[in-house]
Amino acid sequence: MSPGVPGGQVLTYIRDDLTRAQLVNFSSNPGVAVFCTRQGESLPQGSKRLELLSDWSLVTGIINPRSAPEDLDSSPVGMEVEFEPPLMNGPGPDAVLFDLQLLVGAELGDALNISTDRSRAADRLINIRQFDLDLTSPAALDLVPYQVGVVAPALGSLDELLQVPVRARNPNFIRSKALATGIDLSELGYAEGETVARIMLHDSFHDGQGVDPVLIIGLPIKRLATDAK
Numbered sequence: 001m002s003p004g005v006p007g008g009q010v011l012t013y014i015r016d017d018l019t020r021a022q023l024v025n026f027s028s029n030p031g032v033a034v035f036c037t038r039q040g041e042s043l044p045q046g047s048k049r050l051e052l053l054s055d056w057s058l059v060t061g062i063i064n065p066r067s068a069p070e071d072l073d074s075s076p077v078g079m080e081v082e083f084e085p086p087l088m089n090g091p092g093p094d095a096v097l098f099d100l101q102l103l104v105g106a107e108l109g110d111a112l113n114i115s116t117d118r119s120r121a122a123d124r125l126i127n128i129r130q131f132d133l134d135l136t137s138p139a140a141l142d143l144v145p146y147q148v149g150v151v152a153p154a155l156g157s158l159d160e161l162l163q164v165p166v167r168a169r170n171p172n173f174i175r176s177k178a179l180a181t182g183i184d185l186s187e188l189g190y191a192e193g194e195t196v197a198r199i200m201l202h203d204s205f206h207d208g209q210g211v212d213p214v215l216i217i218g219l220p221i222k223r224l225a226t227d228a229k
Contacts (some may be wrong), residue, residue: 022081025200026158036059047162100143147173
């Protein structure tokens with residue numbers, strides 16, 4: 001993949017150099033789809049469910065995390081993920097979020113907020129209102145058929161996510177694309193070279209639609225051509 005960096009340069013990353021995020025916390029509203037699998041595949045059980053977010057597929061994921069907007073310090077985290085090794089702040093984006101978006105969904109992508117423990121305490125969030133690759137981008141990838149798993153209760157922990165029975169599975173495939181947006185730790189108040197192991201995704205309740213994460217990856221630091229001179 002080749003995310004852009006300041007100055008219009010393009011950096012190419014080898015997949016083995018990327019860090020896949022591991023889900024460590026999750027909450028959702030009742031009666032929503034929280035699992036996304038390839039069409040025709042059975043839903044994993046127990047801790048295997050976590051692999052829906054941490055595999056390389058852009059049609060498997062753990063979707064629709066929700067957190068109350070009134071008080072982020074006391075409300076459950078919509079989705080919290082961990083990187084090992086931790087993300088290090090460098091030039092340009094430090095991580096990339098891929099989101100499954102229906103072609104009938106919001107053209108710019110689903111609005112969300114991103115924070116860390118430190119940035120929450122400082123009331124500093126990344127407010128994403130438009131994905132870098134949205135539905136209008138020719139680089140947004142078309143997705144193969146998938147299905148979603150709906151659960152009845154609200155979920156408030158990772159343990160509940162791993163144990164909850166699927167109430168319904170919707171096999172109807174609606175054409176969708178994989179959108180993507182960069183996450184820059186500088187926007188969360190981190191200096192160059194500082195690290196963070198965990199980031200949190202919160203529904204912004206800006207557009208009434210929940211974000212559908214299918215892959216979150218950390219990027220290694222690469223030196224820009226201007227830095228090497």
